[in-house]
Amino acid sequence: MSESGAYRRAYDAAATDPETFWLDAARAVDWESAPTRALDSTTPPFYRWFPGGTLNTCVNALDRHVAAGAGDRVALIHDSAMTGARVSFTYAELLATVSRFAGVLAAHGVRTGDRVVLYMPMIPEAVVAMLACARLGAVHSVVFGGFAAKELAARIDDADPVVVVTATGGLEPGRTVDYVTPVAAALEMSTATPRAVIVRTRPEVSIETPATWLDWDLEMETAEPADPVTVAATDPLYILYTSGTTGKPKGVVRDNGGHAVALTWSMRNIYDVGPGQVMWTASDVGWVVGHSYIVYGPLFAGATTVLYEGKPVGTPDAGAFWRVIADYGVRALFTAPTALRAIRKVDPDAALLDEYDVSSLETLFVAGERLDPDTFAWASRILGKPVVDHWWQTETGWAICANLRGLEAMPIKSGSPTVPVPGFRVGVLDASGAAVPENTEGNIVLELPLPPGTLTGLWNDDERFVKSYLDAFDGHYLTGDSGYVDADGYVYVLGRTDDVINVAGHRLSTGSIEAVVASHPAVAECAVIGIHDETKGQRPSAYVVLKSGVSIDEDTLRAELVAAVRADIGAVATFRDVTVVQALPKTRSGKILRKTMRQMADGTEVVVPSTIEDASVLDALAAVFRT
Template identity: 40%
Template structure:
């Protein structure tokens, strides 16, 4: 369905829904939604009695060693949220044990395609179970106990999944750090969570190249006293330094014949910590978002089933790196909780040729495909001929994640990749939410190109203006959520005050997402991107404060300001305004040195698209940099810079605009 059908299926009004809700009788084990009337009835029932709705979902989707005593306790004013209090379960058990006791024992759980074409591993549930139990037993032998933090700094290889499930099996908290991050970024996360063990690899393959990884950890651990052991996967056979009594090869760990290949899973309280995942915020220090066991697992299974219409025979491919939340929820936990087959790919979409994604879809008969708009835009530029070489008839659902998708990209995705026959589920969510909050129901929700459509059942959203009043139709505002959902974060690791400050203080009684949104007359949501100081580059979030702190640490930099610049492929690119110290010269060599510096401090994915040297920055009389002016300049919109009367020197703006045009080769008025 597309937008021309929206008027015919306009959302049912509240009175009509209320009249229908008394007849609510749905098989919650499947929660099959076959029409918009089904959606409205289920959605309304979930809002009327969330404890009953989510309680039935949790019972039907997960195995519980012990039932919970209370389904939900919450108060956004404190803030405090608990789901399934007193219930006992385990993530690893739910992903593995219950499947191997039935007909899925020899079903394929994981298909892994390495960067080299002939590097493939295919594991059944039984095979994955054996490896997870053995590695969990090895972690116990190394002194890892319930509640200990284990940092996983690995490329996209199967050992990543084994490590996650082994940690959850014994109650350890896994903390994945994206392998594209630098030693400095890894160090800050290891220090913050006080990790006991780090799991890494000698190196990694990417687009035909071999890159070191263990060397980053060696650099990071120069000031991480909490780390006792480092386990190293031999991925590339590159020369690797091993520190005596600290470092040990994965192969040596797993060769121990005494390891228990049937290690029982620890019974975890529903609110026990499952994992920490660091995300950029409006301050320079990344936030350790905490997700707990029962609620997160329930929501991961619920949304995977609903958004991807999960079927027993499906091969599901989420292209996101597992180091990000998308990979956690829809690359690992969601598919495995439902007994599905998940696809994992080590490489990128354009090597050795621009048809790598389409080749993999054909090779493994992928049914549900979930990727980022950045990847789609990149593949559009390569031309349709690469796509048309491959059979895509296995595809049933196309998904988009990580950033708003523009209508042009959406239409190509549906009409060219999907031959106009496959629904596009444009999903909105974030690290903090644990799973998808807004998305179409495939083959049910009428689609509008560029809109994430409607909240999923049980999610109650609102659009608020700056003054806290509801926004009007087509008026941009803050996307907030009124009520808790099981997958939501439970706090910021080591910083209780930040949980309230970041998410619940701006609008009392609401969860603040930080994203801007518009709601149209049909209730469809149109995401506008971040409203806080966060840049979204290819779906990866970077704090402007973190970027500026990295620049300011360079010995030649006096001051910096970083903003996001619209980019046709990445969505946003990093644009840095740099004020050098008086004795330094603004040369191309200096620009190159600053790029290398930031790559070292944060990682290659944080490399600025442009670095503009400035004599001064636009500041108010109180000394605050007026970033909205800088954002207007880099977006090419200087006709409406707003009120500039508070600036110390208005002429600074004209100089910035002129230099920006020279640097980028385009007019700011274009």
């Protein structure tokens, strides 16, 4: 990387003079009372950004664009592959709708600091409800619609909401998803006592709702629009419970001021998206990616955001990605690697791409799990556009490492999310806390304080916050990922630290083995886990899904993969187990359930996350593990 380029100047400025850097970034946000200092470090490790500043997040997402004369610009496009509906909202229209629903919430007693739980499908009302909470200074907690009643009840208990907002159901290919039953059951289980449940009745999901629940449309008819409420920059904007949580959930808390500054900065400098340009984040509003880059980030930037209902990959519509890009002139697409692998499996030659004009697309961004080299190469080849892997977490709220396309486009290295984003000081430590040399794997950590927009703590649980993230290495946040940094400063994330296995005393990353396996031309996707070995303690075992239409003898595949791993990693890996499977277990957000697979292989009690995409896949794997 250039030692004098825009990236280096920004990174050094954020590291050496964060006060000036972040106060300058804060000028892109509309404040009721602008902050005079950036960081409050008086009570470490509980750092706060922009103390003394006051603002309203909804004003920054909507009101200010309307006031600036951009009210007729399209803010939100809802594209439902399930109903065929395509609806657009201008900034003025979305502001009017959000203001009115804020009035609905206010009429039912929602005030600044109160919590509102949202359990919604991918419909415009989900975005409206989030922004309406922000308008009132209330704290929204969106629970992904895949969670069952027990998990929803735990989150309701923890957040203790004044109001719950839901819909009669969601739509997926070939089926409808009942939301009423799990919400009703969760409220029965919960000790919380919300004053009201507001339900959006969808004609496509006709389910009888409890008589005490309130109808969204009827409430909106009589509501008075609510004005925005000014809150402190350090006040909470939302609580988002981490996916896969068992027992008491961990509620990640995001503030108002740091969140607005960080996401506004990221839209311009990472995603290179500005006013009037279109960004499509193919995720769900129930996940952090949906919070940051379906809802808040694009609207802060005055851009147009696409809210897509349905699975944009797989049978029968593997061309949905290309269709949406062409229809709306998408400039930046953000998705998960698993989506690209699904497209490639159905349409390996990308024949469907030829049917659409995707020339508007400037960059494809991916995150959620490691982008394997083969998928990276395939996507780069068929699109002829930069394919940017970037790395972040629910806790960070935005990218830790990225190729900052708007600040300074940098060379892309397969397997790396490029470099630390200004504000994030990335280190790699061994178990003793000592820094490791370049190209040496270790624990990836972030030096405190974390930049604006990251978690300020866990909801009502400071002790757990410290224990979960800060106790392992003094002065650092533990990401839970392992990896290394190369001589050019590029970061390589190999996988979760619990994906490191011990083979005859040698610690090996299953992520590095997966990278080799995934590069085989016959492999669509794979997972490598450690299984028990009587002699060596553990050994790696690969489970692979073949590309559509590929025919290869399993013994031949095994021999080729064993040779490849031996060549790239060495005989120390003791790699010899390869099993072809029809599918891998995943969450609905596309993450492979490696932990669940390890539990099945070990014969321990299997904890199946309620967000699993297809539970029947586990039955097929169980038969594999039994043999």
